[in-house]
Amino acid sequence: MQKIYTKIESIVGNVITVRATGVKNSDLAEVTTKTGKSYANVIKLDRDLVSLQVFSGTQGISTGDSVRFLGYPLRVSYSDALMGRVFDGAGRPRDNGPELNDNMIDIAGPSVNPAKRIVPKRMIRTGIPMIDMFNTLVESQKLPIFSVSGEPYNELLARIALQAEVDLIVLGGMGLKYDDYLYFRNTLEKGGAMSRTIMFVHTASDPTVECTLVPDLALAVAERFALDGKRVLCLLTDMTNYCDAQKEMAITMDQVPSNRGYPGDLYSTLAARYEKAVDFEGAGSLTILGVTTMPGDDVTHPVPDNTGYITEGQYYLRNGHIEPFGSLSRLKQQVNADTRADHRALMDAMIKLYAAYKDTIEKKSMGFMMSDWDEKLLKYGQLFESELMDLSVNISLEDALDLGWKILSQCFEKNETGLKSELIEQYWPGE
Amino acid sequence: MSKKIGHVVSVNGNMVNVEFDTAVTKNEVAYILVDDTRLKGEVIRINGNIASLQVYEMTTGVAVGDEVEFSGELLSVELGPGLLSQVYDGLQNPLPELADKCGFFLQRGVYLDAIPDRDWHFTPVVKKGDKVSAGDTLGTVPEGVFTHHIMVPFDVSGQWTVDSVVAEGDYNVRSEIAVISDESGEKKSLSMVFEWPVKKAIKCYEERLMPDEPMVTKIRIIDTFLPVAKGGTYCTPGPFGAGKTVLQHLTSRNADVDIVIIAACGERAGEVVEVLKEFPELVDPKTGRSLMERTIIICNTSSMPVAAREASVYTAVTLAEYYRNMGLDVLLLADSTSRWAQAMREMSGRLEEIPGEEAFPAYLESRIAEFYERAGKVRLKDGSIASVTIGGTVSPAGGNFEEPVTQATVKVVGAFHGLSRERSDARKYPAIDPLDSWSKYRGIIDADKVRKAYSILVRGNEVNQMMKVVGEEGTSVDDYIIYQKGELIDAAYLQQNSFDPVDYAAPPERQKDMFDVLYDILMSSFALETKSDVRVFFNEVRQAFLDWNGIAADSSAYEEGKKKLVEIYKAKVRS
Numbered sequence A: 001m002q003k004i005y006t007k008i009e010s011i012v013g014n015v016i017t018v019r020a021t022g023v024k025n026s027d028l029a030e031v032t033t034k035t036g037k038s039y040a041n042v043i044k045l046d047r048d049l050v051s052l053q054v055f056s057g058t059q060g061i062s063t064g065d066s067v068r069f070l071g072y073p074l075r076v077s078y079s080d081a082l083m084g085r086v087f088d089g090a091g092r093p094r095d096n097g098p099e100l101n102d103n104m105i106d107i108a109g110p111s112v113n114p115a116k117r118i119v120p121k122r123m124i125r126t127g128i129p130m131i132d133m134f135n136t137l138v139e140s141q142k143l144p145i146f147s148v149s150g151e152p153y154n155e156l157l158a159r160i161a162l163q164a165e166v167d168l169i170v171l172g173g174m175g176l177k178y179d180d181y182l183y184f185r186n187t188l189e190k191g192g193a194m195s196r197t198i199m200f201v202h203t204a205s206d207p208t209v210e211c212t213l214v215p216d217l218a219l220a221v222a223e224r225f226a227l228d229g230k231r232v233l234c235l236l237t238d239m240t241n242y243c244d245a246q247k248e249m250a251i252t253m254d255q256v257p258s259n260r261g262y263p264g265d266l267y268s269t270l271a272a273r274y275e276k277a278v279d280f281e282g283a284g285s286l287t288i289l290g291v292t293t294m295p296g297d298d299v300t301h302p303v304p305d306n307t308g309y310i311t312e313g314q315y316y317l318r319n320g321h322i323e324p325f326g327s328l329s330r331l332k333q334q335v336n337a338d339t340r341a342d343h344r345a346l347m348d349a350m351i352k353l354y355a356a357y358k359d360t361i362e363k364k365s366m367g368f369m370m371s372d373w374d375e376k377l378l379k380y381g382q383l384f385e386s387e388l389m390d391l392s393v394n395i396s397l398e399d400a401l402d403l404g405w406k407i408l409s410q411c412f413e414k415n416e417t418g419l420k421s422e423l424i425e426q427y428w429p430g431e
Numbered sequence B: 001m002s003k004k005i006g007h008v009v010s011v012n013g014n015m016v017n018v019e020f021d022t023a024v025t026k027n028e029v030a031y032i033l034v035d036d037t038r039l040k041g042e043v044i045r046i047n048g049n050i051a052s053l054q055v056y057e058m059t060t061g062v063a064v065g066d067e068v069e070f071s072g073e074l075l076s077v078e079l080g081p082g083l084l085s086q087v088y089d090g091l092q093n094p095l096p097e098l099a100d101k102c103g104f105f106l107q108r109g110v111y112l113d114a115i116p117d118r119d120w121h122f123t124p125v126v127k128k129g130d131k132v133s134a135g136d137t138l139g140t141v142p143e144g145v146f147t148h149h150i151m152v153p154f155d156v157s158g159q160w161t162v163d164s165v166v167a168e169g170d171y172n173v174r175s176e177i178a179v180i181s182d183e184s185g186e187k188k189s190l191s192m193v194f195e196w197p198v199k200k201a202i203k204c205y206e207e208r209l210m211p212d213e214p215m216v217t218k219i220r221i222i223d224t225f226l227p228v229a230k231g232g233t234y235c236t237p238g239p240f241g242a243g244k245t246v247l248q249h250l251t252s253r254n255a256d257v258d259i260v261i262i263a264a265c266g267e268r269a270g271e272v273v274e275v276l277k278e279f280p281e282l283v284d285p286k287t288g289r290s291l292m293e294r295t296i297i298i299c300n301t302s303s304m305p306v307a308a309r310e311a312s313v314y315t316a317v318t319l320a321e322y323y324r325n326m327g328l329d330v331l332l333l334a335d336s337t338s339r340w341a342q343a344m345r346e347m348s349g350r351l352e353e354i355p356g357e358e359a360f361p362a363y364l365e366s367r368i369a370e371f372y373e374r375a376g377k378v379r380l381k382d383g384s385i386a387s388v389t390i391g392g393t394v395s396p397a398g399g400n401f402e403e404p405v406t407q408a409t410v411k412v413v414g415a416f417h418g419l420s421r422e423r424s425d426a427r428k429y430p431a432i433d434p435l436d437s438w439s440k441y442r443g444i445i446d447a448d449k450v451r452k453a454y455s456i457l458v459r460g461n462e463v464n465q466m467m468k469v470v471g472e473e474g475t476s477v478d479d480y481i482i483y484q485k486g487e488l489i490d491a492a493y494l495q496q497n498s499f500d501p502v503d504y505a506a507p508p509e510r511q512k513d514m515f516d517v518l519y520d521i522l523m524s525s526f527a528l529e530t531k532s533d534v535r536v537f538f539n540e541v542r543q544a545f546l547d548w549n550g551i552a553a554d555s556s557a558y559e560e561g562k563k564k565l566v567e568i569y570k571a572k573v574r575s
Helices: A129-134 A153-163 A178-190 A208-227 A239-252 A266-274 A302-310 A343-365 A372-389 A397-411 A421-427 B095-102 B220-225 B244-254 B269-281 B306-324 B337-350 B364-372 B404-410 B421-425 B447-470 B477-494 B508-523 B531-549 B557-570
Strands: A008-012 A015-019 A027-033 A036-046 A049-054 A066-073 A075-077 A104-106 A142-147 A168-176 A197-203 A231-237 A257-259 A285-293 A313-318 B004-012 B015-020 B028-034 B037-047 B050-055 B067-074 B076-079 B119-124 B137-143 B146-151 B160-165 B169-172 B178-181 B187-190 B194-197 B207-209 B233-237 B259-265 B295-300 B329-335 B376-379 B385-394
Touching: A027 A049, A036 A066, A075 A208, A104 A208, A129 A343, A129 A372, A129 A397, A142 A153, A142 A302, A153 A168, A153 A178, A153 A231, A153 A285, A168 A178, A168 A208, A168 A239, A178 A197, A197 A208, A208 A231, A208 A239, A208 A266, A208 A285, A231 A239, A239 A257, A239 A266, A239 A285, A239 A302, A266 A285, A266 A302, A266 B337, A285 A302, A343 A372, A343 A397, A343 A421, A372 A397, A397 A421, B015 B028, B015 B067, B028 B050, B037 B306, B050 B306, B067 B194, B076 B306, B137 B160, B220 B447, B220 B477, B220 B508, B233 B244, B233 B404, B244 B259, B244 B269, B244 B329, B244 B385, B259 B269, B259 B306, B259 B337, B269 B295, B295 B306, B306 B329, B306 B337, B306 B364, B306 B385, B337 B364, B337 B385, B337 B404, B364 B385, B364 B404, B385 B404, B447 B477, B447 B508, B477 B508, B477 B531, B508 B531, B508 B557, B531 B557
Parallel strands: A142 A285, A142 A313, A168 A197, A168 A231, A231 A285, B233 B385, B259 B295, B259 B329, B329 B385
Antiparallel strands: A008 A015, A015 A049, A027 A036, A027 A066, A036 A049, A036 B004, A075 A104, B004 B015, B004 B067, B015 B050, B028 B037, B028 B067, B037 B050, B076 B194, B119 B137, B119 B169, B137 B146, B160 B178, B178 B187, B207 B376, B376 B385
8 A cells, every 4th residue: 555645744954754654764755746747755753743854856856746655764775787877876776777676675674794794805906006005905894095186096996996806896986977878887897897887976066965875875785795705996086076965964954063064974874885895704795995085185174084993094195195104005005925035124114204305395395405315316206206107007916016116216325225135136137 | 579560551661660569670671572582681870660661772662561571680791711712792692602593693682601511621729618709719720821810709799718618620610619608608609700780880899099001002103192091091083084993993902901802892893803713823923822712892883772772882991901910911992982882872861861062961071081991000909910992983063073082081080092084184194193191191102202392393383384375485494394294203203004914013122222222313413405305305314214113023124124224314413
């Protein structure tokens, strides 16, 4: 029995209320207006007064429009037919393909039992030396890219989507500019990666409510593929837009804001999403790489701040490259001992020398005399930036390590590198 | 007795209002019946015939009119043998057993017995006719290396007489081991297990004592400069990435206590997993057994239901108090209390209470104070001394210590270990800021000497600040020596390499030995003429000191390393 309610009691922001009975919390409903249909879900029950947030927004909804409760929460279809498809924030096709309605799964499901988690042990190769070599991405890791508007973070994500050695990419776009969406689609199609990609895209002009659903849809699908043995990489951009949408919804619901207008449960909301990252013993894994733009380049802003407490490290994307300082993969220790004998030592040595180069740059800009050693550092720093830090570099980890040795040998004497003699003997390029 | 029943009238996130028509107790547990699952909740407000429940599970699918069952019991934990080495969620659900039952995910509405169903070898210490009261030991069972006391439940009031007690032998944990009766003839059957409400402190002891005995952590900066006492409290606030969790893990491994309870409250699941996989492999130097045998983990990580996070710290501290009452020293590490405070904030918002600063509820401070006050050193009825020590991390928003949770915590703790972003960025670990932090407890080293060393640290820092303005040229050699002495304290003593197999733990004897040498260097006056002499000299001293730090105390090289260091600095001492 699906009763249709035709009297809407109130319309505030994106939330409508109707008087209805027998409705369950989080249930989905269909709102039919003159201009079309929209989904809505139950967010609050108070006796017979039911509050629903309308996915497509409340603009144009009349108090006489009809609301039909479907009796189940928001779901998404799960099958191999999802591959290569693009959906919007409500799970509707965005690519003129058919609507998928079979094998529906719940979204925002329960969290993984900590006792079932395992210590992660496999790296994800991305072909980007600043990641593979210096801050290795590990399966089941959750890492944000801290950046500011204008930086090429979407280009970076697209490169990772093309190059990462995983079975499946799930891309969740929130508040994306339409151009960025097209960029992602075209790049992945051109690179031949579309067939292993599923996209859930909310663009900036789409209704706010749909923005808040994107991570749940993307992660629910990604989690199921991981359970079925796939190694899944979920890319989320931009989580700050997601948080802003949450803020908008909270204020509409008269929630007391905690910090700069964001709701008090921002930490829990973000954690519930990021903690979906997991390595299933005997099945696949889910890795999350998100973009968090920092308003005003301020890392103490509530969104990057809360994110930093949740995630396992962060990449800073500044001036067009991943910063060697500040960027940190907390899980890299788990894997970089087993890659190649020189990996850790070379990584540390090169970063130390790059830090020395930065000091030299500072000295130079203050007009100090440059010593021989300073000149060596300057040469090293420039080579390091152009050959390893540049985002367009796409080489394997082993090639990157070899390249590192080459750069060192071009700039320094063996004993100036601070590396152990046995490593130098083994890897120093032949003379 | 018929069950008390109510019906759901409204749902808002994890707050559910229930209409009832019989008597309802505040903080009693109630279950919402949804389909065929029972969702646990706690009554947190009663108004007229409406009870507000905070529900410990997701409320998806709850409908107006759903039946609610009131249990009449306050939120409680089970106490008894078998708690050690368990991994529980915030409501004392054993997670490994839950995983066996439900697989990868935490299925809601599944509640398992917290105490494993097994036999224990019981040895009675009371006999028929003995007078007993709450907290008295009826008998003991061996639990790992500990003698687990089976006690008269803490909620039993007045004098009771033992009617019968079983003979020594193996008994199931839930079978009857004794019957007691009071003057009015009321009889109680007791097993090894009983319950206790988590939000009530266990007070079955004679008196509380001053926490005056240091709790050694084997971390130099703490034991020497910022000590923690057995029965004391301390907090560790710090921005993300400053190493709060690493510091707590180190403490949980090395602390000189009998039992460690780790409350992972609203933090990353991955960190708990590391403990879970690491601890069974590590050996407790005190007992020679696996570290896990002295550990209980309460794990309510960030993605688990928020309301249960609020309960988890209380669950943890109740278990701590239980083991304390057997005469043991217990350390409770809560990571992070900010997440617990946030859970209170979320609930307060749903209750539409008038918010305080940053929307935290007005009772934030009193709740935090109440929690830390459950620590303490006590004299038990049998005369033995026992303690609960509480260490909590705080995760201040933006790393700013002015925020409400940090401020409320600082007021009630005995030691403050503030972590700084600057120190962690400079890879100076542990990143406790020695100048901002403080402790009111007595350490393992003579307080007067520590004060003098500390004043050099402070003055060295002042010289450093001054040098940033006037440059090295404008600094006198004497000042420069003070600066270098301050740097030496920092580099050779305060910093400690947690990945070094020797340096990661410095036992008290070693700390005393090292501090004596350091103190002698600090108090000596050196025959050094120029600043570059000073720099060269202190570089040498530091290197020798660091080398010595890395030598195991039981190896012959230890004395040699010390001798080398002493020779280096004695050579320059002004005669």
